[in-house]
Amino acid sequence: MxxxxxxxxxxxxxxxxxxxxxxxxxxxxxxxxxxxxxxxxxxxxxxxxxxxxxxxxxxxxxxxxxxxxxxxxxxxxxxxxxxxxxxxxxxxxxxxxxxxxxxxxxxxxxxxxxxxxxxxxxxxxxxxxxxxxxxxxxxxxxxxxxxxxxxxxxxxxxxxxxxxxxxxxxxxEAWVVAKYGVRADQYADFATLRGDASDGLPGVKGVGDKTAAVLLQKYGDLAGVLAAVDDPASDLGPGPRAKIREAAGYLAVAPRVVAxxxxxxxxxxxxxxxxxxxxxxxxxxxxxxxxxxxxxxxxxxxxxxxxxx
Incomplete structure (x- = not known):
């Protein structure tokens, strides 16, 4: 067998x-x-x-x-x-x-x-x-x-x-990409950004599935997203930039919870x-x-x- x-x-x-x-x-x-x-x-x-x-x-x-x-x-x-x-x-x-x-x-x-x-x-x-x-x-x-x-x-x-x-x-892997627009190795960061009420994960306020996927498609992972927030020259829009900054405390700990x-x-x-x-x-x-x-x-x-x- x-x-x-x-x-x-x-x-x-x-x-x-x-x-x-x-x-x-x-x-x-x-x-x-x-x-x-x-x-x-x-x-x-x-x-x-x-x-x-x-x-x-x-x-x-x-x-x-x-x-x-x-x-x-x-x-x-x-x-x-x-x-x-x-x-x-x-x-x-x-x-x-x-x-x-x-x-x-x-x-x-x-x-x-x-x-x-x-x-x-x-x-x-x-x-x-x-x-x-x-x-x-x-x-x-x-x-x-x-x-x-x-x-x-x-x-x-x-x-x-x-x-x-x-x-x-x-x-x-193809199923995950087709369903969520992110790779499987990006899924934990995707879940962190999006949040999950069933697990008590608030996520980043105002960031849902679509925005989380776009951010990860553009910047690769959560570290890349955070780097873009801190880089005045990045092409990250003011709306997502402000939302992510407001969630800095959550984003500092959530990845370890989700992983x-x-x-x-x-x-x-x-x-x-x-x-x-x-x-x-x-x-x-x-x-x-x-x-x-x-x-x-x-x-x-x-x-x-x-x-x-």
Whole structure:
């Protein structure tokens, strides 16, 4: 089998499964639609892309303090309540929160690698594992920030599930240029200038997608844009010049917040996709307790077919 690494933005997928699927109850009345949906997504993607390696990348810290220290608005709107001295708690519907430990148990019983890192988000785990992976990499996410990792020469692309897993788009360098007018290696600067309300990134006031793209097309990167602002002889218009100057404080810190980490100390072994469940007895118990027969049978069958093929 040709080696291929499939990196899953796990929370992005189980949130999508929870909100996009009808309620499905286990015998004790617990909703298990996110568990079932995530297993279905893994089976679908593994069957379609036939990876040799697969990692469920995890948010050990969904809102790292070092990013908040740089930009206090970062994901602030998602915090349930701020308690002095306590870690931030993400707003997650109770019926979904109850399913997360079940997801972890089922993945462990299958033997599917789950990788997180203290003080980092799943995006950073993805960025690190995708860098110098030594094989083609597909990143499955609904997060546009990860477009910054797309790199044709290194075989890194994003399977973007913004319209659904079944209708995902294969994002390569040409796709990014066609969609946004910037190169993938410019995307982080593009996102910094434009901002992103969903992450609490204010961006430069008055600079949207079109203006951000034009600035980067003309000046190359954020450093080039800032140099043009400070150069009286540059052809940067007075409007954009003033807006960027007003956002100087934000632009001094935002690039470090937006940039996905690529150098965390993470394991590079034990990431192979299992060809059969690692702990069949435990998995059988989970199937019975949580009514998971159909998705577990499907994923088990897909794993067996990969082994045969």
């Amino acid at each position: 040709t080696e291929r690494l499939l990196l899953l933005d796990t929370a992005s997928l189980y949130f999508r499964a929870y909100f996009g699927s009808p309620e499905i109850l286990a015998p004790d009345g617990t909703n298990v639609n996110a568990v079932r949906g995530l297993l279905g997504y893994i089976a679908q993607l593994a069957e379609q892309y036939r990876p040799s390696h697969l990692v469920c990348c995890w948010d050990d810290d969904w809102r790292p303090q070092w990013r908040v220290d740089l930009l206090p608005t970062y994901k602030a709107h998602r915090v349930v309540a701020e308690v002095a001295g306590a870690p931030d708690v993400e707003e997650v519907p109770d019926p979904l929160e109850a399913q997360v430990p079940v997801i972890r148990e089922v993945l462990a019983a299958f033997g599917i690698a789950v990788v997180g890192a203290p003080g980092y988000e799943a995006d950073d785990v993805i960025g690190t594992l995708a860098t110098n992976a030594g094989m083609p990499v597909d990143i499955v996410t609904g997060d546009r920030d990860l477009f910054q990792l797309v790199h044709d020469a290194q075989g890194v692309r994003v399977l973007y599930v913004g319209r659904g897993v079944g209708r995902h788009e294969r994002v390569d 996905v980490a690529r150098d965390i100390d993470l394991p590079r072994t034990g990431l192979e996709l299992p060809r059969s469940p690692a702990d069949p007895d435990t998995l059988a118990g989970l199937v019975e307790r949580w009514s998971l027969s159909s998705p577990v049978e499907r994923l088990t069958g897909v794993l067996a077919s990969l082994s045969a093929g």
